[in-house]
Amino acid sequence: MVCLGIPARILSIEGELADVEIGGAVRKANIQLVPDAKIGEYVLLHAGFAIQKLDEADALETLKLLEELYEVR
Amino acid sequence: MKFVDEFQDPRLVKGLLKEIDALASRNTTFMEVCGTHTMALFRYGLRAMLPKLVKIISGPGCPVCVTPMNILDAAIEAVHKKGVILVTFGDMMRVPGSMSSLEAERALGSDVRVVYSGLDSLGIAERNPDKKVIFLGVGFETTSPSIACTVLEAARRGIDNFKLIAAHKLIPPAMKALLEAGEVKLDGFICPGHVSAIIGSEPYEFIPKKYGIPCVISGFEPVDILQSVLLLLRQIVDCVSRVEIQYSRSVKSDGNPIAKRYISEVFKISDSDWRGLGRIPASGLVLRERFEGYDALRDLDIELKESVEPPDCMCGEILRGVRSPSECGLFGSSCTPERPVGPCMVSSEGTCAAYYRYARH
Amino acid sequence: MAPEERILLAHGAGGKLTRQFVEQDILTRFRSLILGRLDDGAVLTLGDMRLAYSTDSFVVDPLFFRGGDIGKLAINGTVNDIAMCGAIPMYLTSSLIMEEGFPLADLRRILNSMQDASAEANVEIVAGDTKVVSAGSVDKIFINTSGLGIVEKEVSGSNAKVGDKIIINGFIGDHGVAILSEREGLDLKVPVSSDCAPLNGLVSSVLSATKCVHVMRDPTRGGLATTLNEIAIQSGIGIRIDEVAIPVRDSVRGACEMLGLDPLYIANEGKVVIFVSPDDASRVLDAMRAHKYGADAQLIGEVVTEPKGTVLMRTRIGGERIVDMLVGEQLPRIC
Numbered sequence: 001m002v003c004l005g006i007p008a009r010i011l012s013i014e015g016e017l018a019d020v021e022i023g024g025a026v027r028k029a030n031i032q033l034v035p036d037a038k039i040g041e042y043v044l045l046h047a048g049f050a051i052q053k054l055d056e057a058d059a060l061e062t063l064k065l066l067e068e069l070y071e072v073r
Numbered sequence: 074m075k076f077v078d079e080f081q082d083p084r085l086v087k088g089l090l091k092e093i094d095a096l097a098s099r100n101t102t103f104m105e106v107c108g109t110h111t112m113a114l115f116r117y118g119l120r121a122m123l124p125k126l127v128k129i130i131s132g133p134g135c136p137v138c139v140t141p142m143n144i145l146d147a148a149i150e151a152v153h154k155k156g157v158i159l160v161t162f163g164d165m166m167r168v169p170g171s172m173s174s175l176e177a178e179r180a181l182g183s184d185v186r187v188v189y190s191g192l193d194s195l196g197i198a199e200r201n202p203d204k205k206v207i208f209l210g211v212g213f214e215t216t217s218p219s220i221a222c223t224v225l226e227a228a229r230r231g232i233d234n235f236k237l238i239a240a241h242k243l244i245p246p247a248m249k250a251l252l253e254a255g256e257v258k259l260d261g262f263i264c265p266g267h268v269s270a271i272i273g274s275e276p277y278e279f280i281p282k283k284y285g286i287p288c289v290i291s292g293f294e295p296v297d298i299l300q301s302v303l304l305l306l307r308q309i310v311d312c313v314s315r316v317e318i319q320y321s322r323s324v325k326s327d328g329n330p331i332a333k334r335y336i337s338e339v340f341k342i343s344d345s346d347w348r349g350l351g352r353i354p355a356s357g358l359v360l361r362e363r364f365e366g367y368d369a370l371r372d373l374d375i376e377l378k379e380s381v382e383p384p385d386c387m388c389g390e391i392l393r394g395v396r397s398p399s400e401c402g403l404f405g406s407s408c409t410p411e412r413p414v415g416p417c418m419v420s421s422e423g424t425c426a427a428y429y430r431y432a433r434h
Numbered sequence: 435m436a437p438e439e440r441i442l443l444a445h446g447a448g449g450k451l452t453r454q455f456v457e458q459d460i461l462t463r464f465r466s467l468i469l470g471r472l473d474d475g476a477v478l479t480l481g482d483m484r485l486a487y488s489t490d491s492f493v494v495d496p497l498f499f500r501g502g503d504i505g506k507l508a509i510n511g512t513v514n515d516i517a518m519c520g521a522i523p524m525y526l527t528s529s530l531i532m533e534e535g536f537p538l539a540d541l542r543r544i545l546n547s548m549q550d551a552s553a554e555a556n557v558e559i560v561a562g563d564t565k566v567v568s569a570g571s572v573d574k575i576f577i578n579t580s581g582l583g584i585v586e587k588e589v590s591g592s593n594a595k596v597g598d599k600i601i602i603n604g605f606i607g608d609h610g611v612a613i614l615s616e617r618e619g620l621d622l623k624v625p626v627s628s629d630c631a632p633l634n635g636l637v638s639s640v641l642s643a644t645k646c647v648h649v650m651r652d653p654t655r656g657g658l659a660t661t662l663n664e665i666a667i668q669s670g671i672g673i674r675i676d677e678v679a680i681p682v683r684d685s686v687r688g689a690c691e692m693l694g695l696d697p698l699y700i701a702n703e704g705k706v707v708i709f710v711s712p713d714d715a716s717r718v719l720d721a722m723r724a725h726k727y728g729a730d731a732q733l734i735g736e737v738v739t740e741p742k743g744t745v746l747m748r749t750r751i752g753g754e755r756i757v758d759m760l761v762g763e764q765l766p767r768i769c
Contacts, residue, residue, distance in 0.1 A: 074687060075682065081751055083751045116749070117749045117750070117753050118755045119753055121754065122751075122753050164692070176443075177442070178444075180442045180443070181440060182546060189620075189694075411450050430756065431758075432755065
């Protein structure tokens with residue numbers, strides 16, 4: 001549990017706190033560590049804090065590369 | 074779930090395994106140093122899917138497991154004091170101290186509470202102004218920034234009845250200690266993804282430079298882990314060693330500079346005692362002088378006693394990757410998840426717990 | 435007193451410690467072959483009738499939640515225990531233990547729920563008791579219900595046969611997550627309601643569809659994983675399930691990820707797992723899907739010879755791992 005970090009999407013921001021959701025479940029997360037995170041972006045959620053932003057473009061590119069490599073469409 | 078499901082695609086898993094099979098040509102041992110990696114390998118059944126030539130062993134990646142017993146005993150001593158509420162993450166509840174555990178102490182009437190976030194302890198402190206709220210701070214670099222923020226928040230809000238047992242540790246110095254000890258021959262490191270999201274890739278550079286061992290910073294989904302294994306094998310085949318980031322969607326080479334600044338504002342680095350590894354230089358965090366008022370052990374006048382490991386418990390060797398759980402005489406007999414002897418069996422990320430729960434057949 | 439000599443929350447969690455406690459302290463003292471079977475309820479012979487008899491206590495916190503309340507739980511919980519014995523539930527008792535100061539308005543709301551639930555389940559509350567203790571001696575209200583029914587078809591946790599197919603009637607984890615989302619201080623908003631429901635109607639339609647049902651059990655405390663392990667141990671067989679086949683709502687998965695929980699271990703209050711001969715599996719699935727409480731029924735696994743007493747799961751990536759019984763306490767006061 002202490003290393004757990006899951007991608008959660010920012011729904012709204014109020015000061016230091018953001019409402020983030022995973023699959024429809026919503027919790028508050030403190031975004032002090034990623035102050036430039038925007039609504040709609042994904043962050044890594046860990047122990048009530050967003051610890052890093054998720055680079056969506058990078059994720060999609062990695063997947064695309066792997067899919068092409070292994071001929072998965 | 075987005076950015077999770079795609080990295081669990083069985084077709085990508087199959088493709089990666091095929092390539093790993095083709096590339097693995099001799100006995101190779103990789104070490105992971107993150108409890109979540111330990112769990113992920115078992116949870117998805119990945120270990121059994123890898124070729125026999127590729128072995129992945131667990132290192133000291135479970136922060137609960139490497140926290141010495143004396144910290145747990147100190148937390149128990151703290152909660153015995155009048156007017157103390159002990160607040161902790163759930164993982165520490167069932168870990169056996171020398172005489173008791175936090176779960177047992179709660180059953181005996183002590184005020185021990187589980188929180189999901191360090192900030193929750195501030196709320197408890199504000200609602201209980203006549204009590205002292207002690208937060209047991211255990212974890213690696215993934216968690217220490219949020220605890221630093223909690224301390225700063227306490228200072229900002231003037232919450233003086235909040236105290237911290239600062240027991241956070243740093244992973245790269247432990248990796249160095251393992252390499253210096255040279256007990257296990259390693260062909261590569263699977264580096265922890267979320268620790269690295271904070272610290273970046275630079276702190277691992279000494280490993281390829283000084284020891285010639287490849288490092289890949291890995292995510293936690295099956296595709297991540299397998300791709301990392303593949304990248305390590307490729308480095309070996311190409312006779313190179315460097316630090317690579319597989320988990321590029323979360324890890325940048327400089328990590329999270331803001332988080333790193335918060336850590337260094339509140340904490341300074343000091344030598345630290347690790348269960349199973351002894352004293353490792355510059356491997357732990359202590360509160361800076363400015364924040365010493367939040368030091369729980371100082372405030373409650375609690376001295377750390379010497380940790381005495383339970384006899385026959387092999388947690389130390391298991392944490393160093395020297396032995397596997399099945400080699401411990403207590404495993405599965407006198408040491409089980411219901412009645413654990415050492416932390417490796419009770420922690421949700423402990424190697425023994427993972428082995429017992431997921432693969433004991 | 436040494437820490438091991440106290441009751442821990444984990445003793446009530448429905449997992450390993452509960453089981454150990456029952457085996458070491460209860461069975462050794464309450465000597466009964468019937469009790470020793472450790473089924474959901476006791477199946478007895480009275481005259482020429484085969485009856486099912488069971489009891490359950492309800493301590494859920496909070497009292498009122500999305501999808502129900504302690505009253506609805508108390509009725510359906512016992513109705514389901516009787517139904518799991520292959521019996522038609524008919525009569526219930528209800529005992530209330532309340533602390534002084536508990537609002538009458540809340541009590542009336544709960545009693546109304548109990549009447550509604552009884553009507554839906556077609557059972558009659560025929561006896562009961564009311565106790566009031568000083569404020570703080572119980573937390574608001576605790577309810578115990580017991581139930582009596584007539585056996586339609588003999589089933590037991592020890593009757594699973596190799597080759598049996600395992601079917602569940604819908605999504606797991608809803609109840610536990612719904613409760614959690616209503617707990618103060620957890621700050622979790624999940625658009626999911628408790629699945630609390632009477633299963634006797636669903637069970638009856640399954641038993642009408644086939645004579646070859648061997649085991650029925652409702653996965654409450656300890657979740658699906660614990661229930662399957664219990665059956666594997668009782669029947670001395672192995673169980674193989676398929677992770678991808680187990681229905682879990684995205685929001686439940688998301689909530690579990692956020693809290694570090696596993697849906698397999700979360701309590702359900704409207705779910706039943708059915709072990710049935712392979713030839714009748716699709717007939718049972720059809721019967722379930724035609725029923726209000728079985729619309730999302732899925733085939734999730736089967737019974738195998740080895741490894742005995744163990745549940746193995748094929749992971750979503752095609753690997754394999756053990757699914758253990760619950761250790762420790764996942765969520766206190768969930769039902």
